Amino acid sequence: MKVAWLHPRIRAGYPWLGRAATVGLQRVARWLVPRVWDFVVEGSNPVKSGPLVVAANHFSHLDPPVAALALDRPIRFLALDQLFGKRVLFDGPMYFLGVIPLSRHRPPLGAMQTALAHLREGGAVGLFPEGRRVSEWGEAPPKQGAAWLAIKTSAPLLAIAILGTDQVFGKHHRRIRRAKVRVVIGPAFDPADYANRAELTAAWLDWMHQQLVHRLENNRGD
DSSP states (O other): OOOGGGSOOOSSSOOHHHHHHHHHHHHHHHHHHHHHSOEEEESOOSOOSSOEEEEEOOSSTTHHHHHHHHHTSOOEEEEEGGGSSSOHHHHHHHHHTTOEEEOSSSOOHHHHHHHHHHHHTTOEEEEOTTSSOOSSTTSSOOOSHHHHHHHHHTOOEEEEEEESHHHHHOTTOSSOOOOOEEEEEEEEEOGGGSSSHHHHHHHHHHHHHHHHHHHHHHHHHO
16 A cells, blocks of 8 residues: 655645644744754745745755744755655655655656646745755855746745854764854745846845855854
């Protein structure tokens, strides 16, 4: 018998229990994390309902839950499919929470179709345009998938800068450490203001560069 939560969800939306669990976890984490961790969110999500594409930098495995915690709404993240198929205890919770596997080695048509369907039903989709975890900003050129989704669905593209997760559980760390984490919620770019996905990606990239270059050293040095 096929167990649904051990397989990726290829349809839009969430199983009702998955959505309830996501909202419940976010509420508990929003209350608990700032009380036990040096965690601050600057700004607030301007798009509380309706379709939304979230684009953030990617320094750590912690970035998806950190972004979801900051934005106060359920988000289906795209993640490389090479992360899956190794541990049931990892795959099950990720699929249950709506993660969409994304192929690195072939055109990710299925993943993009799922993301488009989810956006068209008013959901939020999260991507890391760098395509992988990096040790520092600028290490990997950003891809245009987030901008493409936004333009195809007329969904706002929300910029998120995550600072400090590389110090907590970075690319080469084997254990979680205590460090300051800051999330800066930026503008929601309207794809109607841009002629193509390259322009929209460039606008996101400019904002991210300003946040990360000008603030990263201060975040680490305080």
